[in-house]
Amino acid sequence: MDDQEALQQTLNRARRALQILENQKAGYGIRVPVDLQIELEEKQKEVTSLEARLSQLQKKRPESVPDNLADYNHQSSTHQPPESQEKEVFISYTWRDNHSEPFVQQLEKAFQAKGITIIRDKNVVGYKQRFQKFMQRLSRGKCVIVVISDQYLKSENCMYELVEIAKKGNLYHRIFPIVLADAQIYQPIARIKYIEYWEKQIQDLNNAMKTVNAANLQGFREEIDLYTEIRNMFANLIKLLKDMNTLTQDIHIQSNFEALLKAIEETLDE
Incomplete structure (x- = not known):
């Protein structure tokens, strides 16, 4: 197995893992656990990196890069936030x-x-x-x-x-x-106290709303x-x-x- 085939297999595994993470994220709706979000972002970076390496081995540019790269960069720069924002x-x-x-x-x-x-x-x-x-x-x-x-x-x-x-x-x-x-x-135990605090805020306000x-x-x-x-x-x-x-x-x-x-x-x- 040459380097390109090995890299392709690694990329395929990473893509499958990414798909699993994306499916898990979809199941949470808007309340995605922080650790899952971080894992998903890291896997996305891994896939992007592997795709770039594979494209280099294949001696072709990544599909996401347009042929008119210079024009594209010039056009995109007009949509970037000002330096002060960055x-x-x-x-x-x-x-x-x-x-x-x-x-x-x-x-x-x-x-x-x-x-x-x-x-x-x-x-x-x-x-x-x-x-x-x-x-x-x-x-x-x-x-x-x-x-x-x-x-x-x-x-x-x-x-x-x-x-x-x-x-x-x-x-x-x-x-x-x-x-x-x-x-x-x-x-x-100390962390639980904070969760108790927020649960009490929910309960107190909910009870107060029932009085009006x-x-x-x-x-x-x-x-x-x-x-x-x-x-x-x-x-x-x-x-x-x-x-x-x-x-x-x-x-x-x-x-x-x-x-x-x-x-x-x-x-x-x-």
Whole structure:
């Protein structure tokens, strides 16, 4: 068996595995587990890489590349987001405690010293502007620093941002988490407390809605749906976070955020 035949067999196996993952994803509807989404994205990259290698062996260009590549690149460039959008670095954190904000301010200064502007709600959401619009913009960001604290995990706005980032795909590569000391994500019993918290939010609001007439309750049903989505995705989101070496708050501060800066600069340059 020559190299081309061996590579073709490897590609066929990868395609079959990808098809299985895509079928599994379809079965979940809109609530795809984070680990499945990550596995699917990695398998897609593997298939693309194998296809390119096989095309090179066959001494022909990949089918996805048009013959008029120069013209295609020129035309496509007009549809690319502006450079400023490509270089955006967002941060998701809570206002609800007294230690996340000072930490974020230190982080912001370190990035400014390197010529990188951190985009956060306090700086860009002006009077009467809508937070929802900003949170959607953040969720599409190429680089999102996520400062995880106990209150972050209990904040509907923060968890909405994290859920939306996950739903946009490529979660592992787009988030740069920092887990603060009070975020209890490493012990299973402590993690269960957060799930209990969100289940209680669902139950309390549901019970409260039953005490009034069901007419004209716009927004309340959406709140329950959000709480439910957070509760349903919580375990998979935290499973990913606790498996990542996010370094401690002290390490980041003592190193002037060196590792974080390097990781983000590399991603921005991709």
